Amino acid sequence: MSKISSAFENGTAFIGFLTAGDPTIDKTVEYILAMEEVGCDLVEIGIPFSDPMAEGVVIQDANVRALKHNTTTDDVFDIVARVREKTDIPLVFLTYINPVFFYGYERFFKRCAELGIDGIISPDLPYEEKGEIKDIALSNGVDVISLIAPTSKQRIQKIASDATGFIYVVSSLGVTGMRSEIKTDLNAILSDIREVTDLPLAVGFGINTPEQATEIGKIADGVIVGSAIVKIIEQYGEDAAEPLKEYVSSMKKASNE
Amino acid sequence: MSRGRYGEYGGQYISETLMNELLYLEEQYNHYMNDPDFVEELNTLLKEYAGRPSLLYYAKRMTEDLGGAKIYLKREDLNHTGAHKINNVLGQVLLAKKMGKTRVIAETGAGQHGVATATAAALLDMECEVFMGEVDTKRQALNVYRMELLGAKVHSVKSGTQTLKDAVNDAFRDWIARVHDTNYVIGSTMGPHPFPMIVRDFQAVISAEAKEQFLEKEGKLPDAVIACVGGGSNAMGAFYNFIEDEDVKLIGCEAGGKGIDTPYNAAALTNGKIGIFHGMKSIFNQGDYGQIAPVYSVSAGLDYPGVGPEHAYLRDTGRAEYVPITDEEAVVAFEYLSKMEGIIPAIESAHAVAHAMKIAPEMDKDETIMICLSGRGDKDVRSIAEYRGVDLNE
Numbered sequence: 328m329s330k331i332s333s334a335f336e337n338g339t340a341f342i343g344f345l346t347a348g349d350p351t352i353d354k355t356v357e358y359i360l361a362m363e364e365v366g367c368d369l370v371e372i373g374i375p376f377s378d379p380m381a382e383g384v385v386i387q388d389a390n391v392r393a394l395k396h397n398t399t400t401d402d403v404f405d406i407v408a409r410v411r412e413k414t415d416i417p418l419v420f421l422t423y424i425n426p427v428f429f430y431g432y433e434r435f436f437k438r439c440a441e442l443g444i445d446g447i448i449s450p451d452l453p454y455e456e457k458g459e460i461k462d463i464a465l466s467n468g469v470d471v472i473s474l475i476a477p478t479s480k481q482r483i484q485k486i487a488s489d490a491t492g493f494i495y496v497v498s499s500l501g502v503t504g505m506r507s508e509i510k511t512d513l514n515a516i517l518s519d520i521r522e523v524t525d526l527p528l529a530v531g532f533g534i535n536t537p538e539q540a541t542e543i544g545k546i547a548d549g550v551i552v553g554s555a556i557v558k559i560i561e562q563y564g565e566d567a568a569e570p571l572k573e574y575v576s577s578m579k580k581a582s583n584e
Numbered sequence: 585m586s587r588g589r590y591g592e593y594g595g596q597y598i599s600e601t602l603m604n605e606l607l608y609l610e611e612q613y614n615h616y617m618n619d620p621d622f623v624e625e626l627n628t629l630l631k632e633y634a635g636r637p638s639l640l641y642y643a644k645r646m647t648e649d650l651g652g653a654k655i656y657l658k659r660e661d662l663n664h665t666g667a668h669k670i671n672n673v674l675g676q677v678l679l680a681k682k683m684g685k686t687r688v689i690a691e692t693g694a695g696q697h698g699v700a701t702a703t704a705a706a707l708l709d710m711e712c713e714v715f716m717g718e719v720d721t722k723r724q725a726l727n728v729y730r731m732e733l734l735g736a737k738v739h740s741v742k743s744g745t746q747t748l749k750d751a752v753n754d755a756f757r758d759w760i761a762r763v764h765d766t767n768y769v770i771g772s773t774m775g776p777h778p779f780p781m782i783v784r785d786f787q788a789v790i791s792a793e794a795k796e797q798f799l800e801k802e803g804k805l806p807d808a809v810i811a812c813v814g815g816g817s818n819a820m821g822a823f824y825n826f827i828e829d830e831d832v833k834l835i836g837c838e839a840g841g842k843g844i845d846t847p848y849n850a851a852a853l854t855n856g857k858i859g860i861f862h863g864m865k866s867i868f869n870q871g872d873y874g875q876i877a878p879v880y881s882v883s884a885g886l887d888y889p890g891v892g893p894e895h896a897y898l899r900d901t902g903r904a905e906y907v908p909i910t911d912e913e914a915v916v917a918f919e920y921l922s923k924m925e926g927i928i929p930a931i932e933s934a935h936a937v938a939h940a941m942k943i944a945p946e947m948d949k950d951e952t953i954m955i956c957l958s959g960r961g962d963k964d965v966r967s968i969a970e971y972r973g974v975d976l977n978e
């Protein structure tokens with residue numbers, strides 16, 4: 328078992344996402360540490376990709392910004408190395424599978440093990456294709472985080488029973504992005520999953536306000552926020568540390584109200 | 585390993601949100617393809633509406649001029665809407681309708697697949713939205729208006745390279761939000777399983793007809809079948825029923841653009857590497873860290889940084905051969921066929937014509953070649969004039 332479970336030991340976990348290299352490599356290191364300082368329990372680091380198919384415009388734009396100055400997979404590993412000098416907060420990669428495939432699964436996960444990456448979330452690797460990386464990731468101590476969507480239905484059983492780390496529950500249909508309202512019956516999905524597994528369940532996609540965090544925090548073990556954080560980085564560029572801290576601390580607090 | 589594999593290629597590398605829908609699509613597809621009423625309805629549409637079977641035309645002047653193998657053109661350009669795309673679209677839209685969907689979406693490059701989808705949607709009374717890269721909406725403005733005339737809504741895609749691959753991205757993004765009422769009518773033998781199989785099966789009518797037509801006209805099968813390859817649907821359709829006939833050479837023509845040793849081409853099978861993108865493991869043009877590369881071709885329909893998984897497999901097994909054709913060679917072939925046979929081919933199809941022009945003279949007179957003439961060239965007249973430096977607005 329990886330360090331991931333420790334993220335769920337301080338009440339409802341707050342999980343923050345940002346795209347590596349947006350706006351710069353140095354700033355990504357700074358922003359991860361800033362979020363941790365104010366109570367972020369786990370950070371998802373997005374490896375930039377040319378074609379982030381599951382992403383809404385906010386995160387698409389972050390990928391464009393990161394790739395404009397050529398942020399590479401090796402740069403992302405450098406970011407992790409620098410973060411690891413300061414903290415052992417659980418870290419997971421959010422990455423499309425092609426950059427990992429291209430880097431070479433062996434080489435990629437060996438690097439993850441060396442640097443203390445705890446998990447990987449790949450939006451284009453459903454249960455049927457998990458075999459691509461499952462064994463090699465686990466043997467390097469990296470959990471392959473499973474996603475469960477509102478459309479998963481009868482698939483929940485096999486996905487959840489094979490999951491490790493935590494389960495990423497997708498709150499709604501569609502791509503990532505901030506939503507004013509989440510209509511899915513999350514309670515029903517969460518209880519279906521809990522019948523299969525004791526793993527922590529974190530809900531993401533669309534969450535951006537403290538009210539939503541409070542609501543999700545009551546029923547889930549973790550609240551995942553991506554687009555709203557990336558939006559702050561988009562807005563404040565190199566000066567986003569303070570606004571990020573303010574936002575993350577308010578969201579961590581709201582998640583536990 | 586998942587279903588829908590062609591050797592190591594294929595698979596279902598897609599968001600969990602879409603997985604049940606893909607499984608449902610496969611199940612419904614299998615159900616309806618075994619339903620004689622559905623098959624009958626589709627065949628009637630292909631015959632009465634699209635104009636099938638398409639002609640197998642002996643290109644006499646071209647044959648005599650090149651002085652080698654006899655050249656036949658499989659005239660997909662004569663189909664309603666002017667390309668092979670309608671074969672696939674009638675099948676997929678009819679299937680969507682039977683599945684109870686009320687809306688279809690599609691990506692398009694040249695606009696041919698978008699036009700075909702808009703057409704079938706009008707015919708079958710479905711809502712239709714088409715995603716098209718902004719660059720392509722400019723290259724093919726006439727097709728944008730054509731789709732609108734047919735009642736479709738066209739989204740101009742401004743992300744990434746603003747071409748076909750970005751249109752595919754946005755179509756998937758739309759679908760993931762509206763799986764309940766929408767089918768994604770994908771335009772080529774690509775994407776996650778079951779799409780490459782479904783599109784191939786609906787396009788296989790090309791080689792099924794051609795086989796009979798050849799036996800009737802020549803008493804034997806062709807020695808070579810040549811088709812252009814974007815995502816690979818007209819080529820898969822033209823190859824499929826000949827795969828078992830090992831004496832028939834299968835040749836796919838990719839967009840060599842300004843040359844395969846320049847960055848300006850879209851020749852995935854020549855220059856690409858294995859990767860995972862758009863739901864499939866296949867061959868893609870990509871950069872150092874697996875970023876999908878921007879590609880280029882004079883032909884919007886071939887301007888795609890990858891190829892369908894079954895082609896990757898046919899290449900690896902040696903059953904088919906893939907060659908790059910440059911812009912210049914394709915444009916010369918475009919002009920050649922126009923003057924020689926009075927047939928203006930789509931610039932995509934002209935890539936296949938160009939290769940026939942290279943190999944026919946080396947072949948014996950009793951040998952035969954079939955070129956899949958995937959579409960007609962009206963849509964390309966403006967861009968070819970531009971390529972030749974002719975200003976049509978003067």
Ligand SMILES: Cc1ncc(COP(=O)(O)O)c(C=O)c1O
Pocket residue numbers: 667668693694695696697771772773812813814815816817818819884885886930932933958959960
């Ligand atoms: C006339 C024509 N031929 C060929 C293609 C390429 O697609 P495919 O490789 O799927 O046949 C297109 C695509 O737009 C087209 O319009």
